[in-house]
Amino acid sequence: MSVDLAHIRQVMQEADCLYHEAEVEAAIERMAVVINSELAERNPVVFCVMNGGLIFSGKLLPKLNFPLELSYLHATRYRSETSGGELFWKAKPEISFMDRDVLIIDDILDEGHTLGAIIDFCRHAGASAVHTAVLIDKDHDRKARPDLKADYVGLPCIDRFIFGYGMDYKGYWRNAPGIYAVKGL
Numbered sequence: 001m002s003v004d005l006a007h008i009r010q011v012m013q014e015a016d017c018l019y020h021e022a023e024v025e026a027a028i029e030r031m032a033v034v035i036n037s038e039l040a041e042r043n044p045v046v047f048c049v050m051n052g053g054l055i056f057s058g059k060l061l062p063k064l065n066f067p068l069e070l071s072y073l074h075a076t077r078y079r080s081e082t083s084g085g086e087l088f089w090k091a092k093p094e095i096s097f098m099d100r101d102v103l104i105i106d107d108i109l110d111e112g113h114t115l116g117a118i119i120d121f122c123r124h125a126g127a128s129a130v131h132t133a134v135l136i137d138k139d140h141d142r143k144a145r146p147d148l149k150a151d152y153v154g155l156p157c158i159d160r161f162i163f164g165y166g167m168d169y170k171g172y173w174r175n176a177p178g179i180y181a182v183k184g185l
Helices: 005-016 020-037 053-065 112-126
Strands: 016-020 043-049 070-077 088-092 103-109 129-138 151-159 178-181
Touching: 016 020, 016 129, 020 043, 020 103, 020 129, 020 151, 043 112, 053 103, 070 103, 070 112, 088 112, 103 112, 112 129
Parallel strands: 043 070, 043 103, 103 129, 129 151
Antiparallel strands: 016 178, 070 088
């Protein structure tokens, strides 16, 4: 499949910057302070949700000043009208988290189908507690479950198609140094 790089560049040129890099970095710093105060004595296993959580995890983890074990997971959920969709693991967690606290780091809580399924998986697989940290919490009424909320949230976001800091537009601009909204979306 051929990619129209001119279109990809145009999307960035026309995008609305919702949060500049300094604002995102300040939000990550605030999150780290709270996570340090709440999880420092809990010996957590931390999972970065790939690929979106990669940049956020890389920025957050050096600010956590306690020992932790780190790994990643990569899961997706195929939505199906008849079955409701199941979690498909591209890479399952490789570190045991039985009877341990788990911190899941992801880029965004949008509808939350995949994040909710990952939380359920960790609970059913024996985690003593599951905590979630997301850089962005999108503001809308379409959450997968009414009780689905992240424990640690960097920034709220309007309901638009966004990219940057790990979130992508058609596989591109995860590396954008801020949070951007696609023009018209």
